[in-house]
Amino acid sequence: MNTAVWRARQALSQCGKSQEGFLVTTADGKVGFQADADYWCDAEEFEALATSALSESEPAANGGSIANLEASLRIYRGELLEGLYDDWALCERLRLSDLHERVLHRLMILLADSGALDRAIYYGNTLISADPLREDIHCSLMEYYHRQGNYNHCRRQYERCREAVKRELQCEPLEETTRLHHQLLKGSHRAKSDTSLPTAGRGGHLDEIRHSLRDAQAQLDRASKLFNQLITR
Structure with a gap:
């Protein structure tokens, strides 16, 4: 003490x-x-700004929402108290990390809806770097690249997804992810409305459950890595 x-x-x-x-x-x-x-505490300020921005009306792509979300990201400097492995720190670190990912996801959606695809792709890739198993984000990025006519990047994004899922979960991507990939490569101008993508609000209940399980597995993997770092110190 x-x-x-x-x-x-x-x-x-x-x-x-x-x-x-x-x-x-x-x-x-x-x-x-x-x-x-x-x-002044950066973690508290980030949480307050992020929570307020996320509580605004759902994805109406307006400059105010985008500006508020980006303001919260300017405060975020990485994982909370990295290197501290007390139980309370691990829980808070994961909670704020999840909030950070929610901000990135909302920004990606708002920017894509407003036509700012380059910026949407930037935030999508930032999110993928934090959580490579987010198939919904991989799917969104494939669509954005396709809308830009960047078919090589679209193809590489699917391979990036496939490699991450294979490496971390020892399985193939969801059927819907592969279906979207094939559909985009065939030259369809946009995904058909009857294609259930593993994104929020699009898939059926089964897809939502499967995606939730993958999210839970990814969080468990992150927690396991933190735990292993703790016991090897």
Whole structure:
């Protein structure tokens, strides 16, 4: 405890802050952070901005929604307290990481709906880098590349999806993902409305369940990697 308090005081002094305004002690020797102190926390600010932006009216592609979502991303600097493996830190890290992915997903949709395909592709690829098993995002990127007439990228996106699923889950992509890939390569101008893609709001209940299971598996894999890092330290 003494070491932790000393480190907190050192960190505050390096920021030019007096620890008296931030650290509180109780009669029984407990030490805590003064929650109503004049401080700024990037994680709290990101969560507040992201939650507010995501709660706005569903994907009406307007500049305000896009600007608010991008404002939250400018604050996000990566995983929370990377290198700390206490249980509470692992849970908070995963929660904020999931929120970050939701922001990226919403931005991708809004930008694509507004015709800004290059920016939509950028955020889609950012999301795929964070979670390579998101087949719904791979499908969206294939469609965006096809709309641009970039058929080679469309083909490579499917292969990227297939390799990730094979590597992490030892199976092939969902049937709907492969069907979309073949349909786009055949030169259809856009996916037919009767093609059930594994994206939110499009597939049937079975597709949603299968995709949820894959999401759960991906989260479990991330948690397992964090756990392995913890026990090998």
